[in-house]
Amino acid sequence: MRRVATGAAVVALAALGGLTAPALAAAPVTADLGCRLYFSDAGTGTSPTVWSDTFTLTQSPASPAAGQTVTVTLAAAAGVTNGPVPLNAGDVPVRVTVTLGGAQTGTVTLSQAAYPASAKAAGVPLGPVSATGTYTATAPGTVTLTVRQVAFANTTATTYCSAGGDRDHKAAPVDTPVTDSAVVSPAPSGSASASASPSASASASVSASASVSVSASASASVSPSATEAATPAETFGPKSVTMQCKTLSTIRDWTATHTLTMSPANPGYGANVTVTYTFDNGGKNGPAPITAGDLRPTATVKLSGAQTGTVKLTGPAYGAVAAQATVPGATLTGQFTAGTPGLVTLTVADVLFDHPQVDTECNGGNDPVTGPADTTIVAKFTVRSTAATAAEAAGQSLPKTGDGGTLPVLLLWGTALLLLGAGALIVLPARTRRRATPPTTGA
Numbered sequence: 001m002r003r004v005a006t007g008a009a010v011v012a013l014a015a016l017g018g019l020t021a022p023a024l025a026a027a028p029v030t031a032d033l034g035c036r037l038y039f040s041d042a043g044t045g046t047s048p049t050v051w052s053d054t055f056t057l058t059q060s061p062a063s064p065a066a067g068q069t070v071t072v073t074l075a076a077a078a079g080v081t082n083g084p085v086p087l088n089a090g091d092v093p094v095r096v097t098v099t100l101g102g103a104q105t106g107t108v109t110l111s112q113a114a115y116p117a118s119a120k121a122a123g124v125p126l127g128p129v130s131a132t133g134t135y136t137a138t139a140p141g142t143v144t145l146t147v148r149q150v151a152f153a154n155t156t157a158t159t160y161c162s163a164g165g166d167r168d169h170k171a172a173p174v175d176t177p178v179t180d181s182a183v184v185s186p187a188p189s190g191s192a193s194a195s196a197s198p199s200a201s202a203s204a205s206v207s208a209s210a211s212v213s214v215s216a217s218a219s220a221s222v223s224p225s226a227t228e229a230a231t232p233a234e235t236f237g238p239k240s241v242t243m244q245c246k247t248l249s250t251i252r253d254w255t256a257t258h259t260l261t262m263s264p265a266n267p268g269y270g271a272n273v274t275v276t277y278t279f280d281n282g283g284k285n286g287p288a289p290i291t292a293g294d295l296r297p298t299a300t301v302k303l304s305g306a307q308t309g310t311v312k313l314t315g316p317a318y319g320a321v322a323a324q325a326t327v328p329g330a331t332l333t334g335q336f337t338a339g340t341p342g343l344v345t346l347t348v349a350d351v352l353f354d355h356p357q358v359d360t361e362c363n364g365g366n367d368p369v370t371g372p373a374d375t376t377i378v379a380k381f382t383v384r385s386t387a388a389t390a391a392e393a394a395g396q397s398l399p400k401t402g403d404g405g406t407l408p409v410l411l412l413w414g415t416a417l418l419l420l421g422a423g424a425l426i427v428l429p430a431r432t433r434r435r436a437t438p439p440t441t442g443a
Contacts, residue, residue: 031052033164039157056075080152099175108134109133126152230266256281256282266384284325285321297330298312306343363375
């Protein structure tokens with residue numbers, strides 16, 4: 001893999017002596033990326049193409065201090081070539097996933113909402129790309145940025161691109177040769193002037209950061225109340241919500257009181273956040289009893305705003321449920337790491353009740369399987385611009401559901417056949433209609 005030299009290595013030597021050397025501008029990289037087309041943003045992709053272009057990845061400031069917000073920009077000179085259908089201006093928003101390595105790990109999402117800038121005919125380049133995003137420098141040392149995936153998110157057919165070659169660029173992207181690096185210096189002691197971001201006050205408050213020690217400058221021991229006012233979270237519920245559930249060919253309403261929360265509710269970046277989703281009642285089981293351990297709930301929660309992706313929530317396997325019995329409520333939990341300061345939105349996108357013979361899928365769509373839609377269960381919270389405390393970074397143990405509770409689910413076996421007099425269930429093949437997992441990069 002070819003990497004672009006930025007001159008940042010010179011800064012690493014100078015930083016040991018307390019000096020700062022300017023970073024060189026990132027050089028353009030000529031590269032061939034591989035791309036595939038994904039209709040309805042699903043499947044493994046079709047119509048492989050090659051995107052040949054000149055790419056430039058830059059950071060501003062080029063030599064940040066720990067605690068500063070860094071703006072990352074990916075530019076492409078020509079843009080990907082359009083297919084056989086003309087496009088209107090703004091039809092294809094751009095989303096770029098950039099990975100961080102070295103002194104700091106994680107991902108940064110870059111975006112360009114208004115793309116292309118003008119209407120484009122079939123078979124022509126869509127024009128220059130300029131996608132931007134931000135991350136907060138957390139620790140002194142050399143940080144390397146690598147473009148891993150580029151998505152052109154048309155509502156009908158999304159194009160995913162990564163390193164050259166033909167593969168599933170959506171599910172299995174490979175790092176491209178488009179890279180940049182910078183040396184992050186320790187946060188200044190007693191002065192907020194070196195920071196160009198809202199986190200300047202936090203940088204000034206870490207008195208130990210004048211030390212050469214990386215662990216001191218990256219410490220998350222600063223009390224949030226001493227640096228930043230707490231921002232109340234907007235949790236959801238308890239509130240009654242109706243969504244559609246589908247089992248085989250049967251679609252039924254499911255109404256329950258839902259609650260969506262997160263903990264901690266106002267974490268620093270780097271915190272391990274627990275998402276908790278509960279609902280208080282379920283529908284009535286169908287004519288076949290459910291064996292203990294056969295049914296397990298999961299839910300997909302979308303992240304948007306300052307951070308994009310998905311979080312998988314799970315609950316324990318349920319106990320036995322008799323035929324026609326009401327299924328009680330329960331709790332689902334999952335965790336993710338808060339990577340970027342700012343407002344994060346959590347949306348319950350889908351609830352799936354997993355059974356060896358047949359699944360039940362619930363969401364806001366009229367047909368939850370062929371026409372899924374996000375639910376109205378939405379919560380929001382703000383990630384502070386200061387680093388997570390040690391307790392936040394460690395995370396909390398996942399809550400127990402207690403009492404082996406079962407999740408409310410409309411497991412409606414209306415199309416399953418019972419042998420009259422024998423009381424035996426004719427089992428149908430499992431998972432013939434499971435929908436593809438939503439993308440982790442957020443559309």
